[in-house]
Amino acid sequence: KDSKTNRVITSQDSFQIGTYIKISIYSDKEVPAIQFDRIFEEIDQFEKLISKNITTSEVSMINENAGKAPVKVSSDIFELIQMGIQYGEISSGGFDISIGPLVDLWGIGSEGAHVPTESEIQEALSKIDYRNILLNETDQTVFLKEEGMSLDLGAIAKGYIADQVKTLIQEEGHQSAIINLGGNVLTVGHKPNSEAWSIGVRDPKGENKDIVGILKLQDNSIVSSGTYERFFVEDGKRYHHILNPKTGYPEENHLQSVSIISEKSVVGDALSTTVFVMGLQAGYAYVESLDQVDALFIMEDGSIYGTSGTKSVFSLTNNNYNLKE
Ligand code: FAD
Ligand code: MG
Ligand code: MG
Secondary structure, eight states, rough: OOTTOOEEEEEEEEEEEEEEEEEEEEESSSOOOOHHHHHHHHHHHHHHHTTSSSSSSSHHHHHTTTTOOOOOOHHHHHHHHHHHHHHHTTTSSSSSSTBHHHHHHHTTTBTTOOOHHHHHHHHHHTTOGGEEEEETTTEEEESSSSTTOOOOTTTTTTHHHHHHHHHHHHHOOOOOOEEEEETTTEEEEOTSOOOOOOEEEEESSSOOOOOEEEEEEESOOOEETTSSSSSEETTTTEEESOOOTTHHHHHHHHEEEEEEEEHHHHHHHHHHHHHHHOOOOHHHHHTTSSSEEEEEETTTTTTTEEEEGGGTTEEEOOTSSEOOO
């Protein structure tokens, strides 16, 4: 129960799409479990369409048929792939959903993670090119032009799913909620007392609960991509999971994390990864050029840069960091 507003907060969590999920809904009375069941079931459905670890998923079908045949997909997957290609264009291939071969090769986040050989990297790179993902809008098909190509929607799908969960919660009649899909945080409405939500921005060097500061948000998404999320250490060197599709290696540009504030979480998810690969200068300029999108950049040396819209909503709380003007 929220002491200030007398509203009941009902929360449930789950572990799906390889990540920890928590949904909190503010309401007059406790939200029935069946409504949460519906939400988790919807996430399950998306996982079954998108996961490349599930052999029957639409994405697996597309990958299996690379170089062979177009695959008819559902409208959700078609739309998601269309958006993925769009961010490939925006970033001139810095973001590339056909990065599957490289992701599989490094295996970051799985037990077999290791530094590949140079020739393995070159081989994987030769398969990556979002321009070789061919969409047919009339037939709703996706065709990967070259054999060995594969899609990985890990950089964009959580945001898409979060947006769908928000719609579902609103359809269930709720105006006030927080959705957290493994760090993709989406706020529905504002708090019942009309205050904005306070969302902590993760300290990339700290533990799970450590933050660098607080963002005050309403009806907004905040998505972070960082070097701390998935990585492994080999010969004393850290390798994280945001890969540069040009070099074949984890992107090293002194960024530790990028957080994107946007209305739609799918935009935030795609952009957090895209902008990470672009780096501070190009990424900052790009985000400033967009309406209603803002970004926070946390650098290895502890400096934090925020685009203009963050000035009124972000406050630094961690004195290991310093906020640049
Ligand atoms: P983001 O920055 O949003 O994305 C980084 C991820 O995108 C990388 O892990 C890589 O997969 C990919 N990527 C890396 N570089 C680029 C680039 N330049 N351009 C485009 N993409 C890039 N994890 C598990 O451990 N087990 C599971 O069973 C599992 N199932 C999943 C099922 C679904 C449907 C989804 C959406 C995710 C699943 N995941 C699973 C998590 C997934 O593997 C990614 O780790 C996760 O989506 C990364 O999200 P992020 O927010 O940490 O990083
Ligand atoms: Mg993310
Ligand atoms: Mg992302």
